Amino acid sequence: MTIEANNLSFRYGDKPVLKEVSFALTSGRFHALLGPNGAGKSTLFGLLTRLLALQQGDILLAGQSLKKQPAEAMRKIGVVFQQNALDLDLTVRQNLQYHAALHGLSRKEARARGDRELERFGLLDRANDAVRQLNGGHRRRVEIARALLHEPSLLLLDEPTVGLDVASRRGLNEHVRRLCESDGLTVLWATHLIEEVRQEDRVLILHEGKLLADGAGHDICQAEGTRDLAETFHSLTGAG
Numbered sequence: 616m617t618i619e620a621n622n623l624s625f626r627y628g629d630k631p632v633l634k635e636v637s638f639a640l641t642s643g644r645f646h647a648l649l650g651p652n653g654a655g656k657s658t659l660f661g662l663l664t665r666l667l668a669l670q671q672g673d674i675l676l677a678g679q680s681l682k683k684q685p686a687e688a689m690r691k692i693g694v695v696f697q698q699n700a701l702d703l704d705l706t707v708r709q710n711l712q713y714h715a716a717l718h719g720l721s722r723k724e725a726r727a728r729g730d731r732e733l734e735r736f737g738l739l740d741r742a743n744d745a746v747r748q749l750n751g752g753h754r755r756r757v758e759i760a761r762a763l764l765h766e767p768s769l770l771l772l773d774e775p776t777v778g779l780d781v782a783s784r785r786g787l788n789e790h791v792r793r794l795c796e797s798d799g800l801t802v803l804w805a806t807h808l809i810e811e812v813r814q815e816d817r818v819l820i821l822h823e824g825k826l827l828a829d830g831a832g833h834d835i836c837q838a839e840g841t842r843d844l845a846e847t848f849h850s851l852t853g854a855g
């Protein structure tokens with residue numbers, strides 16, 4: 616599914632946080648939204664998920680304006696927020712069923728889809744465990760499984776690896792990349808960690824509310840005259 620952000624600006628009070636941000640995501644691809652802390656990534660996610668109201672500009676999902684047809688557009692989006700959004704005392708399966716009910720799925724359908732996602736994530740044998748018993752990496756997998764239950768075509772992940780160890784971070788990143796290939800999912804993965812981004816990714820670099828670069832990683836490096844994305848990120852933002 617295509618997604619287009621046109622000329623987005625946003626301020627908290629009189630503090631501008633996003634400044635005329637425009638981009639278009641390509642269907643079925645992994646996109647990395649790279650920016651240091653405070654760049655405006657979560658604010659952008661807030662606008663994409665309608666947690667925040669648009670102030671200037673518009674967002675089009677498969678050609679539908681978020682301003683004009685919000686409910687229809689939102690059905691196509693799955694979201695994994697930075698903070699854990701699971702109920703730790705419910706089982707994995709109960710968490711999934713609760714979310715599926717919110718999306719209007721029948722119990723039977725919810726169970727079938729939930730189990731299918733858990734199986735793909737290697738977690739079906741944990742379905743009846745309380746989420747509290749799972750490690751951080753597995754909890755994040757459950758959150759992603761949950762975000763996919765209503766079969767969205769766009770998955771947004773806001774710093775999904777925060778608090779995970781290196782191996783779990785890598786595993787989660789690879790898993791989501793495989794979803795692009797297997798499901799044709801369009802992914803926007805926000806991070807401040809350059810090691811989660813690959814040279815061949817579509818990369819959007821956000822800094823102080825401005826989109827400083829947008830393109831294939833190696834093209835951005837060529838344009839900037841840098842060796843790799845780490846150097847590019849550092850030279851554009853001072854971070855890294």
Ligand SMILES: Nc1ncnc2c1ncn2[C@@H]1O[C@H](COP(=O)(O)OP(=O)(O)OP(=O)(O)O)[C@@H](O)[C@H]1O
Nearest residue numbers: 627630632650651652653654655656657658659774
């Ligand atoms: N509710 C708010 N009220 C006022 N300022 C805010 C609010 N939320 C965020 N900000 C400010 O807006 C700027 C962008 O924050 P945002 O959380 O969007 O960035 P980020 O790139 O997601 O960073 P992080 O990874 O640290 O969350 C920061 O300067 C932040 O302090």
